Amino acid sequence: MDLRRRFALLAVTVAATPLALGGCTAEERSADRPAQGRAAPPELTVTPTDRTRNVPLSAEVGTAVRGGRVTAVRFTDDRGAEVRxxxxxxxxxxVPAAPLKPERTYTAEVTATGDSGATTTRRTTFTTMPAPTKPAVTSTxxxxxxxxxxxxxxxxxxxxPPIPKEARDDVQRRLFVKTDPxxxxxxxxxxxxxxxxxxxxxxxRPGTTITVRAGLAGLPIGKDQVGDDDRTATSKIGRQVALEIDNASKQMSVVRDGKVVRRIPVSxxxxxxxxxxxxxxxxxxxxxxxxxxxxxxxxxxxDVEDAQRLTWGGEFIHGAPWSEGDQGSTNVSHGCTNVSAAAADWLMGVTQVGxxxxxxxxxxxxxxxxxxxxWNVSWDQFVKGSALPVPSGLRPSPTTPAHPGAVAGGSPAPAPSVSGG
Structure with missing residues (x-):
């Protein structure tokens, strides 16, 4: 399986020739019905079924095929506009590239092609639900x-609130990541x-572009809640930087591209x-x-300067001129990593979020x-936390650890109220 497309986000629309509407789903084209000596066309089922109402705004067009693969999808709203x-x-x-709109009618026309070249086309029209009134789960x-x-x-x-176990598979299925390379x-x-x-x-890997979509708007979450929004972002990965802090020596090693570039006393x-x-x-x-x-x-x-958050609980790396006499020898902080004012200023120019x-x-x-x-667990332990099956190629533990790292750039959304010490 090509995992690059499994988490694909970039919008694509492929067109097929429109057909007249049939029954529960549109019937096969007459030209696709097998004649004597001709290969049978693929079997194709499309959902939601024709004339379904109150379809969630997070709906996807289901496509089940036997004897072929989907080769074209044309998805339009009730004004004739293409839905990417x-x-x-x-x-x-x-998967639509954006949530569907409430109380609108959509038509999907799907074509599947068999190995012999024979095709089957199905068409379905459905109507979405009104705007959700159930409480929304806030996602960040x-x-x-x-x-x-x-x-x-x-x-x-x-x-x-947190997602209950029974709803995590539905939520996870609407989370998409694409990496390039x-x-x-x-x-x-x-x-x-x-x-x-x-x-x-x-x-x-440094230089990787990561595109993310959390497509949760209108998603039913359990019986009583819905997803709040549809969010997308694309960013890059920079050079390799990591910090290694040893309580025994009271030293921080700054590692860049696999080499220690500086050691900094800490408290x-x-x-x-x-x-x-x-x-x-x-x-x-x-x-x-x-x-x-x-x-x-x-x-x-x-008040502190040059502070870098490590935990929700309020552990930071930051400049602490008041403890410079203890740095490298004695622990005196409230849980933070204290470094000198000069070292903290230098670190701010070297490190980055991530x-x-x-x-x-x-x-x-x-x-x-x-x-x-x-990263605080092994890969084998990490994948046990997935609510959906993990592809077999991702199950073995990595044999060669990569160098950790970081770069210059920005910061994600604000974290909860600041504490530290």
Whole structure:
């Protein structure tokens, strides 16, 4: 199976000659009926069935074929306008490039061609449901367009409220990723359903273009909710950069293209507020921000510069001139990675959102979902979190780890309120 097309997003429309409307689905062309000695045309079923009403706005045109493959789709609305889209690689459906409009009538004409060249065409007309009135699940795509991300950048979609297990397959089926050059990957859910990540077995290759679509607008989610919006973004992957932080030595190694380019003394979280050990990803960057932990057991308010978020819980790498005397020897922070003001400023020019940050040797392990934790498990463990079958070619563990990395570029959508220390 060519996985490049499985997650294809770019809009394509292919045309077929219009036919007169038939019964439940349009009947075969008379020229396609097998004559004596002529090969039988393929069997083709198209859904939704003809005259179906109240079809969800997220509907796709289902195409089931025996003895051939779909070779043409013409999809139009009730004003005669073409609806752009393209087929899934497995041939199970044709996916409109945007959500359908409420209370509109659409016509799909599908042609399948057999190996002998004989064709079958089916036509169906259906009407979409009114605008949904059920509560919408808020989705956030943490992958903005026209940015350059690090090589560990997972495509992340977050949900509020979380998606229940029984609805995750339907949601995941409406999440699409295309990479150029091709580097197939898989989706994996955080156990509580609050986030789902997409990554490849290895880190992204520098220069890769990634196109994402979270086509959730109008999607029925369980019995009582619907998806809120349809979001798309295209961005690129830049050069390889990674940060490796060792609590034993109190040093950060900055790795670029597989080579250590600088070592920086650090002060990590003190025993009562330890830094998490694990594989994290830089989530956002701030030249200046305020850490406000009022309401916590250890309340404080402090302005910091050159801060890079690693977790939702408020762990950052940031400049901490007040702890420079401790950096390289003693942990005194509230869980953040403290570096000197000069080092923090330098790091801001080297790192980017999507860089891998590995911390080892601290008192606590990184919690699943506390940040973009897609790399904190093995590939074999990661694919177990998919709600849909993972292609067999993606199941083996990678044998040769790629160098992690990152680049210059932008930041995804804002994260929750800032804390740190």
């Amino acid at each position: 889209g393209e087929p899934r690689e497995d041939g199970s459906s044709w 795509l943490y992958f903005a367009g026209n940015r350059t991300y690090g090589t560990a950048m997972p495509v992340t979609v977050a949900f509020d 091709p580097q197939p990957g898989a989706w994996s859910w955080v156990s509580d359903g609050s986030q789902v990540y997409y990554r490849a077995p290895d880190f992204w 990590l979280g003190k025993p009562s507020t330890p830094t998490s050990s694990g594989k994290m990803v830089i989530m956002e960057k701030h030249q200046q921000t305020t850490f406000d932990t009022r309401g916590s057991a250890d309340p404080y308010v402090v 860089d891998l940050v590995t911390v080892k040797g601290t008192e606590v392990e990184l919690t699943e979902g506390n940040g973009w934790t897609a």
